[in-house]
Amino acid sequence: MQGSSIEKAVDKVIVLDFGSQYTHLLARRIRELGVFSEIMLPTASSSELRGAKGIILSGGPASVYGRDAPEFNPEVFRLGIPLLGLCYGQQLMGQEMGGRVEPGKVKEYGVARLENSGRKLFEGLPKNFLVWMSHGDRVSVLPKGFSGEASTQDCEFAAISDDKGKMYGLQFHPEVTHTEHGLEMLSNFVFGVCGCSKGWTMRNYLGIKIGEIKKQADGKKVFLLLSGGVDSTVCLALLGKALGPERVFALHVDTGFMRKGESALVKKEIEKLGIKKVHLLNAEKEFLEALDCISEPEEKRNIIGKLFIDLAMAEMEKLGFGGDGWLLGQGTIYPDTIETGATRNSNRIKTHHNRAPIVQKMIEEGKVIEPLNQLYKDEVRELGRLLALPEKLVNRHPFPGPGLAIRVLCSNGRETTVPGLQEAISKKIIGSGYSAILLPVKAVGVQGDNRTYRNAVLLQGPVDYAKIEEISTLITNSFNAVNRVVLLVSKEKAGQIKLEEAYLDKGRIGKLREADAIAMDETEKAGLMEEIWQFPVVLLPIDFGGKGEGIVLRPVSSREAMTAKFYPVPENALRGMAEKIMKVKGAGAVMLDVTHKPPATIEWE
Numbered sequence: 001m002q003g004s005s006i007e008k009a010v011d012k013v014i015v016l017d018f019g020s021q022y023t024h025l026l027a028r029r030i031r032e033l034g035v036f037s038e039i040m041l042p043t044a045s046s047s048e049l050r051g052a053k054g055i056i057l058s059g060g061p062a063s064v065y066g067r068d069a070p071e072f073n074p075e076v077f078r079l080g081i082p083l084l085g086l087c088y089g090q091q092l093m094g095q096e097m098g099g100r101v102e103p104g105k106v107k108e109y110g111v112a113r114l115e116n117s118g119r120k121l122f123e124g125l126p127k128n129f130l131v132w133m134s135h136g137d138r139v140s141v142l143p144k145g146f147s148g149e150a151s152t153q154d155c156e157f158a159a160i161s162d163d164k165g166k167m168y169g170l171q172f173h174p175e176v177t178h179t180e181h182g183l184e185m186l187s188n189f190v191f192g193v194c195g196c197s198k199g200w201t202m203r204n205y206l207g208i209k210i211g212e213i214k215k216q217a218d219g220k221k222v223f224l225l226l227s228g229g230v231d232s233t234v235c236l237a238l239l240g241k242a243l244g245p246e247r248v249f250a251l252h253v254d255t256g257f258m259r260k261g262e263s264a265l266v267k268k269e270i271e272k273l274g275i276k277k278v279h280l281l282n283a284e285k286e287f288l289e290a291l292d293c294i295s296e297p298e299e300k301r302n303i304i305g306k307l308f309i310d311l312a313m314a315e316m317e318k319l320g321f322g323g324d325g326w327l328l329g330q331g332t333i334y335p336d337t338i339e340t341g342a343t344r345n346s347n348r349i350k351t352h353h354n355r356a357p358i359v360q361k362m363i364e365e366g367k368v369i370e371p372l373n374q375l376y377k378d379e380v381r382e383l384g385r386l387l388a389l390p391e392k393l394v395n396r397h398p399f400p401g402p403g404l405a406i407r408v409l410c411s412n413g414r415e416t417t418v419p420g421l422q423e424a425i426s427k428k429i430i431g432s433g434y435s436a437i438l439l440p441v442k443a444v445g446v447q448g449d450n451r452t453y454r455n456a457v458l459l460q461g462p463v464d465y466a467k468i469e470e471i472s473t474l475i476t477n478s479f480n481a482v483n484r485v486v487l488l489v490s491k492e493k494a495g496q497i498k499l500e501e502a503y504l505d506k507g508r509i510g511k512l513r514e515a516d517a518i519a520m521d522e523t524e525k526a527g528l529m530e531e532i533w534q535f536p537v538v539l540l541p542i543d544f545g546g547k548g549e550g551i552v553l554r555p556v557s558s559r560e561a562m563t564a565k566f567y568p569v570p571e572n573a574l575r576g577m578a579e580k581i582m583k584v585k586g587a588g589a590v591m592l593d594v595t596h597k598p599p600a601t602i603e604w605e
């Protein structure tokens with residue numbers, strides 16, 4: 001990406017990632033201000049850093065004096081480029097410039113009231129407002145030439161500055177929404193201190209990128225794997241615009257795990273753009289055979305990922321792809337290419353097709369073109385609109401590569417509940433107005449940076465979201481063996497619950513596909529499609545009272561999927577949805593997932 005024409009054309013702020021879970025959020029915020037922002041490792045070379053108008057040192061979990069402190073390029077403090085240190089970044093700045101960093105007397109987590117000087121980063125802002133703190137260490141002695149610019153009750157140097165050296169530090173996190181005036185402080189740094197001009201718009205990007213694609217694909221044809229999601233569709237439209245529709249070929253592998261009508265919709269819309277060479281490969285049979293009797297989530301994912309790439313490559317060869325006259329196009333987006341502190345582990349959990357070993361080899365050989373790899377999801381959507389793709393396509397929720405296969409939970413029928421746990425949970429929530437049943441099924445979750453695989457609990461009681469959130473958090477905080485809580489929504493009581501031996505088969509996938517289509521339809525009708533960031537629907541291998549299997553609705557609000565909140569669907573819409581889903585053949589109960597991420601993940605597998 002280094003030296004691309006985008007960088008030469010617009011001002012750039014670099015974010016050095018010291019392991020914060022907010023790194024992507026920070027880069028996104030800078031881009032929201034109309035300035036290009038890129039994430040780099042703290043060890044980035046001085047020549048890489050020199051292209052920036054400003055550098056932000058992110059937060060991070062380590063102590064600057066600890067043994068696990070990340071390695072960094074110390075030249076960053078001597079380049080004369082304006083610096084902003086946030087949390088860990090401020091502490092590193094404090095230490096490197098000759099001050100002192102120590103553990104605070106109290107650790108500050110959460111919201112704190114900040115009194116500030118009204119200067120520089122605080123220009124134009126109220127003299128005191130609320131900020132989000134999350135730190136144990138603090139700068140206790142200022143370096144020479146620095147002054148304190150703000151404080152909270154527990155933190156004397158909540159903001160520091162050295163105007164001459166163009167160095168600024170904030171102990172709190174301006175990038176999170178709980179901090180008031182966060183974007184304004186970042187704006188004061190980016191425009192006031194760094195002197196950046198606004199230039200990062202999708203219209204600019206489109207113009208520049210078209211030139212780049214023409215250059216990279218000079219005389220070549222491009223073959224793209226069209227998953228049907230927003231990214232690959234926009235990617236194809238962009239390639240078509242840059243190279244002309246006749247030089248662009250697409251293959252869509254229908255795994256049998258797509259949503260209802262999805263494959264046909266994508267093909268139709270793409271053909272409207274003049275791209276006629278969209279080949280459909282129906283591979284449902286191969287996928288079902290390969291997954292027969294498999295229930296372990298990771299095993300399912302691995303089988304799907306490998307088979308997908310094998311089939312796609314074989315088909316592409318059949319269609320004439322290969323040799324020097326071709327490039328492989330991919331709709332990879334920015335968060336998929338950059339490992340930040342928060343995704344370093346989760347990348348191992350989710351294996352992406354577009355980084356399969358054979359693709360990796362082609363990338364090294366310069367045979368892959370990824371024109372969206374500098375963009376975030378919202379930016380991809382905006383680009384799609386500029387390319388005249390319909391709202392209906394551009395606004396679709398993200399959909400995982402393995403599709404419905406990871407939303408149809410499977411089981412070998414052997415129960416795995418912990419003895420005594422049911423009683424303990426019931427006792428814990430006694431008098432709350434809710435009852436709890438420990439479900440004999442496990443789901444994936446995340447705690448810290450670790451993946452968990454634990455049981456779910458079913459609540460029965462009124463749709464009172466404030467109360468439900470409280471109980472859900474109480475249960476997942478109190479019982480290590482539980483990472484997910486759902487609420488019964490369909491009318492009847494849960495009845496006798498029984499784990500069944502069930503795998504991926506056409507019947508179960510068909511059942512989920514119907515339920516999913518109803519949920520999407522009802523969401524659209526209720527006008528909630530944009531407010532809900534993603535809405536998986538999940539089928540459990542549990543029989544409810546002999547009536548059929550359980551179906552879980554999992555609507556969430558989120559920004560980049562790193563964290564998420566369960567979405568409190570208004571009761572009317574929720575009940576209506578459940579009633580219709582209960583009419584699907586083989587549906588035994590409908591539930592709403594009421595767990596945030598963390599401790600749960602968005603998907604169940």
Ligand code: XMP
Binds near residue numbers: 401402561597604605
């Ligand atoms: P979790 O479940 O970890 O998911 O909260 C975060 C986001 O990633 C999506 N996801 C995937 N996307 N291939 C993908 O392209 C995958 O294998 C995959 N697994 C999860 C998920 O839908 C959510 O948006």
